[in-house]
Amino acid sequence: MQVTAMDIYRLLPQTNCEDCDAPACGEASCMAFATKLSEKESQLGLCTELSEESFTKLEALLAPAVREITIGTDDKAITIGGDEVLYRYELTYYNPTALVIDIADNLDDAEFAERVKNIEETEFERIGEMLTLDAIALRNASGDAVKFAETASKLKNAKLPLILCSFDPVAMKAALEKVGNERPLIYAVNEANMDEMAALALEYDCPISIFSPNDLEKMKQISRTLREKGVQDIVLDPGTFVGEGIGDSLDDFVMIRRLAVEERDDDFRFPILGIPALTWIHEKDEVQGGIKEATIAATLMNKYADVLILHGTNIWELIPVLTLRQGIYTDPRKPQAVDPGVYEFGEVGKDSPVLMTTNFALTFYTVEGDIKGKTTAYLLVLDTEGRAVDVSLAGGQLNAEAVADLIKETGIEDKVDTRTLIIPGLSAPASGEIEDESGWEVLVGPRDSSGVPGFLEDLKGKS
Amino acid sequence: MDKMSQLLKLLEKTDYIEINEFRMDFEELELQLMPAVQKVVQQAVTKQAAVQETMKKMEAIEFTPPIKDYPGEVAQVQLGAGSRKPVYLGGQQALYRFEEPQPNPPVVTFDVFDIPMPGLPRPIREHFADVMEHPGDWAKKAVKDFGANMVTIHLIGTGPKVMDKTPRQAAEDIEEVLQAVDVPLVVGGSGDPKKDPIILEAAAAAAEDERCLLASANLDLDYKKVAKAAVDYNHAVLSWAITDINMQKTLNKYLMKEGLTQKDIVMDPTTCALGYGIEFSIDVITRTRLAALKGDKDLQMPMSSGTTNAWGSREAWMKNDAWGPTDYRGPIWEIITGLTMMLCGVDIFMMLHPLSVQLLSEIGSTFTKEYLTTDSPDISNWITELE
Numbered sequence: 001m002q003v004t005a006m007d008i009y010r011l012l013p014q015t016n017c018e019d020c021d022a023p024a025c026g027e028a029s030c031m032a033f034a035t036k037l038s039e040k041e042s043q044l045g046l047c048t049e050l051s052e053e054s055f056t057k058l059e060a061l062l063a064p065a066v067r068e069i070t071i072g073t074d075d076k077a078i079t080i081g082g083d084e085v086l087y088r089y090e091l092t093y094y095n096p097t098a099l100v101i102d103i104a105d106n107l108d109d110a111e112f113a114e115r116v117k118n119i120e121e122t123e124f125e126r127i128g129e130m131l132t133l134d135a136i137a138l139r140n141a142s143g144d145a146v147k148f149a150e151t152a153s154k155l156k157n158a159k160l161p162l163i164l165c166s167f168d169p170v171a172m173k174a175a176l177e178k179v180g181n182e183r184p185l186i187y188a189v190n191e192a193n194m195d196e197m198a199a200l201a202l203e204y205d206c207p208i209s210i211f212s213p214n215d216l217e218k219m220k221q222i223s224r225t226l227r228e229k230g231v232q233d234i235v236l237d238p239g240t241f242v243g244e245g246i247g248d249s250l251d252d253f254v255m256i257r258r259l260a261v262e263e264r265d266d267d268f269r270f271p272i273l274g275i276p277a278l279t280w281i282h283e284k285d286e287v288q289g290g291i292k293e294a295t296i297a298a299t300l301m302n303k304y305a306d307v308l309i310l311h312g313t314n315i316w317e318l319i320p321v322l323t324l325r326q327g328i329y330t331d332p333r334k335p336q337a338v339d340p341g342v343y344e345f346g347e348v349g350k351d352s353p354v355l356m357t358t359n360f361a362l363t364f365y366t367v368e369g370d371i372k373g374k375t376t377a378y379l380l381v382l383d384t385e386g387r388a389v390d391v392s393l394a395g396g397q398l399n400a401e402a403v404a405d406l407i408k409e410t411g412i413e414d415k416v417d418t419r420t421l422i423i424p425g426l427s428a429p430a431s432g433e434i435e436d437e438s439g440w441e442v443l444v445g446p447r448d449s450s451g452v453p454g455f456l457e458d459l460k461g462k463s
Numbered sequence: 464m465d466k467m468s469q470l471l472k473l474l475e476k477t478d479y480i481e482i483n484e485f486r487m488d489f490e491e492l493e494l495q496l497m498p499a500v501q502k503v504v505q506q507a508v509t510k511q512a513a514v515q516e517t518m519k520k521m522e523a524i525e526f527t528p529p530i531k532d533y534p535g536e537v538a539q540v541q542l543g544a545g546s547r548k549p550v551y552l553g554g555q556q557a558l559y560r561f562e563e564p565q566p567n568p569p570v571v572t573f574d575v576f577d578i579p580m581p582g583l584p585r586p587i588r589e590h591f592a593d594v595m596e597h598p599g600d601w602a603k604k605a606v607k608d609f610g611a612n613m614v615t616i617h618l619i620g621t622g623p624k625v626m627d628k629t630p631r632q633a634a635e636d637i638e639e640v641l642q643a644v645d646v647p648l649v650v651g652g653s654g655d656p657k658k659d660p661i662i663l664e665a666a667a668a669a670a671e672d673e674r675c676l677l678a679s680a681n682l683d684l685d686y687k688k689v690a691k692a693a694v695d696y697n698h699a700v701l702s703w704a705i706t707d708i709n710m711q712k713t714l715n716k717y718l719m720k721e722g723l724t725q726k727d728i729v730m731d732p733t734t735c736a737l738g739y740g741i742e743f744s745i746d747v748i749t750r751t752r753l754a755a756l757k758g759d760k761d762l763q764m765p766m767s768s769g770t771t772n773a774w775g776s777r778e779a780w781m782k783n784d785a786w787g788p789t790d791y792r793g794p795i796w797e798i799i800t801g802l803t804m805m806l807c808g809v810d811i812f813m814m815l816h817p818l819s820v821q822l823l824s825e826i827g828s829t830f831t832k833e834y835l836t837t838d839s840p841d842i843s844n845w846i847t848e849l850e
Contacts, residue, residue, distance in 0.1 A: 087753075089746035102849065124786075126738065139846050165846050190843075195514065213842055214835060217526035224524050225517055245839040247829030250806075251561040258529045267524075281848050282840075291795055295822050298799040302745075302806045311849065316787025319778055320795045323738040324803065330742055362739060366777075388740065394683070394705055448777055 003061055009034040011058045013049040024048045037062060039333075040084075040094070065261040066306070067270050068095065069207050069233045071135060071185045072161025078134050080235070080306040081271035086261050089332055096329040098134040098307045099297075099321065100163060102277050104141035105151035112154070118313050120159045124322055127365035131322040133160070137187070137309045138175075140166035149174035156182070163187050163309070167211075169196035180204035185307075187211070187273075188237060194222060198229045206233075209273055213239025214248055216255060223267040235307065237273040242296050243282070249274070250303055257304040271306035280311045290317040297321045301328065336361040337386030342410040343368075346376030350417045353377045353456055355445065356403065357424055358384040358392050367449040374453040378415065382406050389426040400433035407438050424449070528834075530562045535758035538725035539566070540699055540765050542613065543647025544674035550612055550647050552729060552810045553765030558756060561834040569827035570811045571820045572613035572649050573605035574771055577628070577636045578620040584780045586793045587815045598636055599643035606644045609817040610824070615649035615678070616640050621662045622653030630665030637669045649701070649813070651678040660688035667692035676729055676767075679703040682714055690721035699723075701767060703731040706743045708750055712761040725763055729811065734768040736776045737800045745807050752808030765810035773800035774815060794818045802826065 012030040017023035025046040027033040036042035044050075044058055068082040082094035101119045103112065116136065124131045136158055140148040148166060152175040155162055162184035164175050172186060173196075181204070188211035189197040201208040208231060212219035219238060226234055238252035253272055259265040276296040283289040290312045297308050301324060312318075330336065337359045345368075346352075357367045359381050371377060382402060384392035392398040407413065407421070421440045423431060425447030435442045446455050539554035554566040579595040580588075590609075594600035598616055605611040618633045620626040628636075640648060650666045652659030663677045677693055679701035680686035693700045702718055704711035711732055718728055732751055735744045748766060755763040773779055779796035780789055797819040801812045805827060814820050829837070 087746075087749050088742070089750060104849075139849065141847050141849070143847055167846065194517070195510070211843075214839060216528075217524075220526045221521035221524045225521055239839075239842055241837075241839045241842070243840075244825075244829055244837045246826055247560060247832055248835055248837060248839060250829075251559065251834045254559050255529055255561060263529055275845065277849060278842060278845055280850065281842075281845065287791060291791060291798070291818065292822065294795050295798050295802065295826070298802055299806065299826065302803050314787060314791075315785070316791045317795070319786055319792065320737060320799050323778065324741070324799055327738060327740075327742045328745070332742070332746060391705060448781075450777055450781060 003038055005031065005035040005038040007061060008037050008058065011054050011061065012047065013054075015049055017049065039091075040064075064094070065264065065269060066257070067233070069235065069271055071098070071163070071183060071207060073181075073183045076159065076161045076182070078161055083257075083304075083306075084261065086257060088328065092331040092333060093329050095306070096325050097301050097305050099318075099325070100135040100137045100307060100309045101133055101313060102137040102139050102165070102309055102311050103155075104139050105144075105148050106142040112151070115313070116155070116158055122313065122315065122318060124315065124319050125369070126323060126326060127362055128368070129326065131326060133318075135161045135163055135185075135307075137163040137165055140164075140168065140171050140175075143168070143171075145171035145174040149178050152184075153178040155179065161185075163209075163307075167193055169193050169200065172197065172200055176200055176204045176206070180206065183207070185209060185235060187235075189222060189226065191218065191222065194225060198226055198231055201226075201231050201233075202229070207235060208233065209235040209237050211237045211239070213237075214241070214245075214252065216252060219256075220265075220267045223270070227266070234270045235273050236268065236270050237275070240275040240278050240296065240300065242276070242279045242292065246296065246299060250299065253300060253303045253305065272304055273307040273309070274300035274305040275309045276300065277309050277311035286312075286314070290314050293317060294321050298324050301325060335386045337383075338364045338381065340381045340383035340406070342412055342415075343379040343381060345371050345379060346373075348376055348378055348415075350415070352416060352418075353422060353459065354380060354412060354416060354418065354420065355422045355452065356380045356382060356406075357449070358382050358387060358389050358398060360384060360386050360388045360392075363388050367452070370449040371452050375456050377452075377456065378412060380406055380410055380412060380421075389424045393427050393430060398427055398430065400430060400437035403430075403434045404438040407440065422452075422455070528561055531557070533557055533756035535756045535760075535763060537752075537755050537765055538728075538763050540726055540729055542649075542674055542676055542699060544697065545672045546641070546645060547647045547673055548645055549674070555752075555756070555808075558752070558808075560830055560832070564833055565830045567810070568831045569805055569809070569823070570612045571824055571827075572615045572811060572813050573602075573609065573611035573820065574615050574617060574813055574815050575601045575605060575640070576617045576619050577633070578626060580619070583815075584774050584789070584793055586790050587774070590817055597639070599639040602640045603643045606646055609820055611646065611820065612824075613647050613649060613811075614640065614644055615651055615813050617651040617653075618662055618666065619653050621658060622655050623658060625653060630661055633662045634665045634669035637666045641670060641673060647674060647676070649676040649678050656684040660685040660692075663689050664692040667696040667698050670698070671696040674698060676701055679731060680714065680718060682710065682717075686714070686717060687721055690718050690723055693727060694722045699727045699729060701731050702728050702764070704733065706733045706735065706740075706747045708732070708747055708754070708762075711747075711751065712759075715761045715764065719761075725760070728764045729767050730762070730764050731767045731769065734770060734772050734800065734804055734809075736773045736779075737796055737803070738778060739776055741800065741803055745803060748804060748807040748809060766808060767811045768801060768804040768809040768813065770797055770801040770804065770812045770814045770819075773797040798822050 014030050016029045025033045064082045066081040066083040085091045148171045164184045165187045186208040188209040210222050241249045259268040276293045279293040294317045340359045384397040419440045422443045422445045428444045431442045536556040537553040540552045543549040551567045557563040602614040620628040652662050675698045680689040681703040732747045773796045779793045794816045801823045
């Protein structure tokens with residue numbers, strides 16, 4: 001269960017730092033600080049008045065339901081886990097699912113270099129954000145320890161953190177001797193290699209993953225054993241069964257997360273790892289495989305996967321997975337809106353066209369991406385309380401009066417000599433009323449803003 | 464390698480040598496063993512003892528699945544009667560399959576139009592180009608070739624700005640589709656709030672007692688007329704609200720006042736496509752299903768998703784070499800949109816692409832199975848097996 005501000009307040013000094021003008025936590029009162037802490041918007045360490053005992057208690061209280069774990073070091077580090085809730089609307093999901101691509105240790109040099117480059121350079125820009133991959137999973141496909149270690153060394157120069165995949169402790173040790181100081185994720189411990197792998201995790205201070213396919217009882221047992229040995233940073237892989245078995249995998253993922261969040265079962269309070277790459281063991285067709293792998297990835301990401309190891313690197317397969325991640329991990333507490341007003345694109349002048357859209361962030365950044373650098377225009381952004389064009393039209397936030405007010409408030413009439421407003425295609429039903437209310441001529445633009453530059457070109461041709 | 468080196472090699476890699484069984488051999492060997500090997504053997508014995516102790520400790524830890532009780536349940540809605548093979552939606556008494564398998568698998572209804580729809584994306588059109596002139600043939604192909612559980616006939620041609628087809632013509636189109644297939648139908652209008660209720664009423668009369676789903680009733684049109692048509696001619700109604708749980712409750716209440724029951728309503732809380740606000744739909748649909756299981760009677764109906772909305776996303780259709788072929792992007796966009804809704808609790812999906820329908824149905828069918836009753840392949844060697 002989520003910790004309330006009241007639970008936290010009880011353990012705070014409750015002095016409100018009365019004698020101090022500038023409390024270290026930056027809040028007006030202990031209650032305000034407690035609220036911020038409960039919403040994970042402040043740090044416990046900021047409070048200077050805490051006794052050691054209270055600090056320890058609060059630290060345990062504030063520990064997220066799912067432990068936060070870092071893979072990699074310095075600028076090559078990613079953090080996974082940290083979630084508090086089962087449903088994102090209850091708070092938010094923290095730390096987006098890490099998307100990892102596998103690489104085999106038995107590729108020839110050219111193939112290897114090509115694949116690393118491909119992983120590092122994959123990017124996709126969406127609504128003002130650059131979406132990229134997060135890590136490389138090196139597979140001991142050769143079964144050879146020396147080869148595994150040599151290939152791990154080659155990845156020292158890679159831009160992304162590593163997951164080392166082998167069930168053989170000898171191979172794992174060999175690889176850790178090369179890259180153990182970079183905090184790779186050790187994958188994986190099972191019943192047979194438990195003691196050696198645990199020892200390696202402790203020796204090199206690396207996080208370690210448990211592999212216990214479709215057996216949560218065994219998972220719990222191994223987790224408890226690792227914890228008793230002093231291993232703290234654990235990742236759970238309950239097995240990814242593609243095809244019919246995906247139902248079981250979903251159940252396993254959900255049970256693990258429910259045990260962590262609702263029952264605070266310490267053996268399960270860890271990030272979950274899934275391997276959509278397993279699709280390719282039986283599927284050889286590149287297109288079918290890519291579509292299936294993306295489907296499995298989306299399934300597991302929707303239900304709590306914190307790390308996913310993928311095999312396919314085709315951009316058409318990765319774009320939807322990256323996009324889903326961007327959506328799921330937006331913070332529902334923050335309005336997805338930009339400031340209303342007037343925005344300028346290019347060297348605008350007295351005869352520049354005037355466009356209009358809503359202040360829904362998704363809409364705004366989409367439009368911005370479509371016109372920036374491609375055309376010259378003023379863009380009026382209407383406050384629709386962060387709603388999209390069609391939704392705000394139906395909901396009444398996008399209406400003639402509001403548009404007329406926007407024209408006045410932005411002072412656009414002083415900036416241009418023209419009196420023509422281009423509205424989004426989806427808001428066409430309001431065009432007449434907007435004309436009446438604003439006195440401007442209204443042109444209905446394209447339904448999709450990717451058509452705006454072409455639309456403006458055509459207009460120029462006509463005038 | 465000589466025997467000794469072999470043994471050394473063996474011991475160095477092994478945790479679990481069954482010392483007891485080989486005691487005699489070891490005793491004989493011991494006499495000749497180098498001190499280093501003796502040490503290894505002793506270590507192995509000590510290790511073995513430690514491992515056994517760990518195992519014993521481990522076995523004492525038991526796992527109990529986190530299963531919950533829910534006071535409420537989702538009503539079961541029957542679609543299709545008369546000359547139709549019925550399909551059942553809803554009926555859930557739990558959130559997840561490990562608690563209790565879903566009584567009914569998710570259902571896919573294929574989109575079919577009363578006009579040839581030149582605007583459909585190419586990856587869809589190429590599957591249906593030969594049948595687009597006749598909604599009956601189109602429906603038949605969707606069912607026979609692509610395994611649709613149901614067909615949605617969108618009466619787009621009735622739109623005043625499209626072809627302004629009359630209610631009589633709409634009824635004829637419905638009759639054509641009813642003749643062509645024996646699956647249940649969803650009947651959709653053109654989206655014109657004035658005309659839709661009249662069109663739906665005519666379609667409902669033409670399909671009397673066939674238990675269609677009339678799409679849709681919402682607060683912007685004469686929902687009373689739609690509800691009355693459903694009651695009079697024995698159909699169910701799609702109750703459509705725009706990502707607003709309170710609006711959905713209100714509309715459901717109004718519809719029930721008009722004589723419909725929980726078993727006659729399917730909700731459409733609106734599907735925002737992947738990348739275009741899908742997170743809003745995730746939240747609303749999740750909250751709606753949880754409310755139903757917690758006992759909110761105004762929300763205890765199955766849910767529908769206009770998954771086809773995914774095709775409006777530019778990543779699904781826009782030609783862009785840097786993004787790869789739309790042939791693949793489109794279907795994935797539709798699958799992931801539908802799949803995400805399915806995982807939040809949606810029961811019926813309106814879809815367009817054959818491959819999307821197939822993959823979504825495959826995953827959906829696992830929902831009705833018990834936990835750990837499927838034969839799963841051995842994946843314990845995936846690290847070396849993956850090519």
